[in-house]
Amino acid sequence: xxxxxxADRRQQAPAAAPALHWLCRPFAGLGVDMLYxxxxxxxxxxxxxQNTSYVDADGVDPRCWHLIGHAGELRxxxxxxxxxxxxxxxxxxxxxxxxxxxxxxxxxxxxxxALLAKGVARSxxxxxxxxxxISAQAYLRDFYGRFGFAAVGEEYLEDGIPHIEMLRGGERPxxxxxxxxxx
Numbered sequence: 663x664x665x666x667x668x669a670d671r672r673q674q675a676p677a678a679a680p681a682l683h684w685l686c687r688p689f690a691g692l693g694v695d696m697l698y699x700x701x702x703x704x705x706x707x708x709x710x711x712q713n714t715s716y717v718d719a720d721g722v723d724p725r726c727w728h729l730i731g732h733a734g735e736l737r738x739x740x741x742x743x744x745x746x747x748x749x750x751x752x753x754x755x756x757x758x759x760x761x762x763x764x765x766x767x768x769x770x771x772x773x774x775x776a777l778l779a780k781g782v783a784r785s786x787x788x789x790x791x792x793x794x795x796i797s798a799q800a801y802l803r804d805f806y807g808r809f810g811f812a813a814v815g816e817e818y819l820e821d822g823i824p825h826i827e828m829l830r831g832g833e834r835p836x837x838x839x840x841x842x843x844x845x
Contacts, residue, residue: 699741707763800824
């Protein structure tokens with residue numbers, strides 16, 4: 663054990679999931695403050711932590727629904743988890759989920775599982791019976807498998823990170839047992 667006892671404690675125990683507010687809205691309904699919080703989280707995770715140089719503003723967001731778990735009131739919101747639900751025919755024949763991100767401070771708390779469960783459930787409401795296709799970071803294959811996604815095809819590089827395409831049939835509902843923190 664190092665001399666920094668607090669750092670050791672943080673490494674050993676997963677973070678507690680904070681009390682969050684959830685919203686799922688189309689892009690045009692996000693408002694400036696929430697849009698800023700969403701884009702800030704995505705930039706921190708994808709461009710900062712993962713050191714990718716892809717263009718986040720890919721022209722797809724305006725046609726998507728965005729699920730955001732945030733702390734604080736809307737005008738001062740801090741996005742801690744987010745994903746986008748892409749309509750069928752835009753990226754794949756099926757609807758898809760992408761830009762899945764959780765803030766570094768809440769990883770290990772179960773928030774990612776709650777986020778994905780809520781995202782899959784909302785996708786099934788928006789696009790019943792159509793299934794979902796994702797491009798998952800390969801190391802998260804088992805995580806997505808817990809929600810009914812199965813790998814299709816071989817791994818490939820996307821922005822220098824190994825990915826795998828995964829598909830989930832549209833008939834299997836998301837059960838609350840699939841995630842520990844429902845809000």
